[in-house]
Amino acid sequence: MAKQRPGRAGIKDVAERAGVSLTTVSHVLSGRRPVSEATRERVEEVIAELNYRPNRAAQSLMTRRTHTMALVVPDITNPFYPALAMGMLDVAEAAGFAVLIDNTHGDPAREELAMQQVLERGVDAIAFAGYGRSLDVLEPMIEAGVPAVAFGIAEASAGVDVISSDDHGGGYEAARFLVESGRRRLAFVAGPPTEGLRVGRLHGFEAFLRGAGLPARVHHAALTRDGGYAGTAALFAEGVIPDAIVANNDIVALGVLDYARRHGMDVPGDLAVVGFDDIDIADLVHPALTTVRVPAREQGEAAARVLLHRLDGDVSAPHSTVFPMALIRRESA
Amino acid sequence: MAKQRPGRAGIKDVAERAGVSLTTVSHVLSGRRPVSEATRERVEEVIAELNYRPNRAAQSLMTRRTHTMALVVPDITNPFYPALAMGMLDVAEAAGFAVLIDNTHGDPAREELAMQQVLERGVDAIAFAGYGRSLDVLEPMIEAGVPAVAFGIAEASAGVDVISSDDHGGGYEAARFLVESGRRRLAFVAGPPTEGLRVGRLHGFEAFLRGAGLPARVHHAALTRDGGYAGTAALFAEGVIPDAIVANNDIVALGVLDYARRHGMDVPGDLAVVGFDDIDIADLVHPALTTVRVPAREQGEAAARVLLHRLDGDVSAPHSTVFPMALIRRESA
């Protein structure tokens, strides 16, 4: 009777074969209403026999739920995001949700496109990672009542939950660690001064040193390996020779290491180096990089959990979850 | 009149407001039947006014198409897959498809679950990457008529297209390059002999040397950094001292580099080292690793394209696409 793609059984087939109504079958599946043990068994038998699987499209049409969430990232190729994605996938899938990934290349136009998709497809919730820009893109989600979380922004704003890591604390700890291991002439290779995101790292670093009554030298450079090299060169060229350098991220730290190697310095003997992120390569380079780890996987898990809660009816005020960063001691400091 | 989630307009609203029938609106959207210029304009106006977006679930119910493909990978955290994913995402999205990513952790149970999902959700096509195991998991897809492509398997088999890279050629080129740059005592640190996948690299390596009348030493070790170290140690311990080592992948090559550094060898002076994959870190270590690049992004793009073709009605015999590998010359050889 049901036609679906030949071979695919429909709820109608099940009902017929089991000698019950559509409704009953629907209810043994959803459990939203009591069904006698005998009937349930019979139906379940038939379901197995026919290898019946409900059609999600039809379900969604009625329930307005797709059991799908979207993860929007600027660059899936940046190792931070796969780690985050894995965390999100694991908890989402465990809850029966599928995850749709969108790669925007940081392009605002594609970000908006992603939002359109979410709306059209009836995606139930969205996790958004941009490059530190504002949350305006999420406006349509809020309007449509689609639960949303954003990564990396410190403040939970109107309608969106926020997941981030404690950059300030990480910078603070890095400085503290260095000072406690005897360093006194610390410097920080930061990103361009305009870069709004991740300045917490620098601020935390400065905060500790201020408290310790030690000077904090800072050089702004590009957030690249070359930037790290150049920044270090600048630091060594002008003023006091540093005995420890904290880099804004691991890639930059690699540039610092390059400089040290090129100039025959011993790391960590002559110069201690600390990075941020704990990217995969951090423990593969030589000397292995001491770094402040940002919990990517955990953020992904948290995002999925928050979203799941919201879908479960949690309507409390938007929440901000901040993950502590952890100093990973390796060889470079 | 239409109720949807308050604020969301339905096709009915558009029809009413434009003073035409549902049918007409549907057709200006799909273009599947001529509509007078005047009507089309009016309808499009209203669509814009109401910010109308068709409901995909309803569409799918009729058309049996979700404009969604699934990408199933064993470990999204392995840098190869994000690159592949990005390629796939870019071409899929350009064609109006969304991509659902599944991370199986290489677990057969989760692989099967992914297949179930694909079936239930009516995903239109699937790209599958396993850990070199058989394609039996894809059986349900073939049965259901869902276009499927598999990565890394050389032979296109019943019902599934295949995308892979030319491991044999890569191994061959690595050996050739080394010999042409004057090396004569080449060795290969391979994975466990049981490992079916990626032996092409070794075979290609051996093939060239055989042709060149040169001996090919091989040591099997774990496919880890430590494995690379141990394999190298073994090679140096027994028999002729090699002047060039090709490692089964970059991580293993890192282990080789470790050994060289530890024993005060100059790379590439005393020992040339070549890896496989060109993972991100390859050009970040010191010395920067010469490696044979496997085209991850390209494979993802190709997969999406093949799938799109199949969905377009291409019913030719399953095809196998093999991408050439490219030797990336850096400092280690």
Next chain:
DNA sequence: ATGAAAGCGCTAACAA
């Protein structure tokens, strides 16, 4: 060139 009407496969009042 346009409309009316019949579903797609399912859920959810409302009855019994």
Next chain:
DNA sequence: TTGTTAGCGCTTTCAT
């Protein structure tokens, strides 16, 4: 505990 019935928002014959 179970069944009847009316849609969900859209596409698609079949008429006009």
